[in-house]
Amino acid sequence: MAEQIEAAALIEAVQGFLAELEPELSGRRAFHAKVAQNALAIVARELAQAPQAQETALLAGVLGHEGRIDDLRAELCARLRDGRAGVETPGLVEALLGVALAKCAVANPRYATFRRLAV
């Protein structure tokens, strides 16, 4: 452990604080306090699961070379836009399904489609 209080512990502490605050709020603010706790849960999962590393590896596999995630995304999108890539590109659908799973596992693991696919 590099720090006594790591990022995950800070996130949990702020989530707890928001939960304490919630009964004192009403209407839109109470709703936003719930959304904020949920947003922190996303941050916590993103730190734990590192979905961008998974995406980088999957995109590099399809494109056949390494690169930064932004560059790999831009290159693949450019190929899809001008017709050099498509559903018939070998491994593309499988790779993008993997990317989408990794991202949804972070953003909303309770989403019905995620639960159907992640069994």
Place this chain on the structure above:
Amino acid sequence: MAASPTSEQVAALIGAPVTRIEALSGGASSATYAVDAISGDGPPWPLILQCAATGSVPEGGLPRRDQALLQQRMHDAGLPVARVVRILAPEDGLGEGYVMERLPGEALAPKWLKQPQYEAARAGLTAQVAAVLARLHAQPLASVADLKLPTGSTAQSLERMFANYRRFGVDSPVFDLAFAWLRERVADRPATQIVHGDFRSGNLLISERGLEAVLDWELAHLGDGHEDLGWLCCNAWRFGVWDKPVGGFGLRVALHEAYEAAGGGPVDPERARLWEVWGTLKWGIACLQLGDDHVSGRLRSVERAAIGRRVSEVELDLMHILAHGDV
């Protein structure tokens, strides 16, 4: 946006006394109010007032006055749509909008999709919405020729949606794959029918008896009626009831059969599926737009920021469809 309307202002608009006005929702440019009025011979007259800043409809969008006229004509044609009582004029000083009747029922889809008292309503709903769409799509275009309904061929609409996606400067390989997939498959069709444009479970008003009204006609346009059949089935409107693709309450084959039985013309299930993919992508781009509200500073809010992450739900739905045929 003008200041909140007073009881006297609304009473003058509708020519009847007003006992209560309550803001139901309000954004930067538009607001909805519940109005309790008393009709001529004494009984309560529940109304809705919708008003928005002049110029708040984006260029090429359906003007609010024309939306009200469309709603009124669909009501007169026998569709379940709230009757329009009064269209706002510039001299009313309330911006653009209209007053319509407030009908009883539940508009929150997660409630009527799950609560037991709506079970009978849900059982009959697929046939009811199919009949509404059949009737809407059968309306002659001549009946709305004077309204500024947005229009365009399917190819033009797809390119417009792509341009909208590119506005955000986001590179989503899943979205681009879906665009490529659609471009290969969507036949270019001219606009031949009135399309509601936002026909989903969240825009249905439901009572224990069933469908009371179809709400929110602001995205109505001319196009391919199959668009409504596909949009209704997008996963985002099922609220977790994923095994009932029609809005979380029905099956596609039942929707299509009931649509044909109600005189809606033959359904091409593959074309409806393409519109479902299209609709899923369109919802994904709407999520980008909502996230952009936060990122651009137009409307900084934790809610907008969080909703931007719903893009990943859409990406997963799209990949499920491309890998397994549907979702």
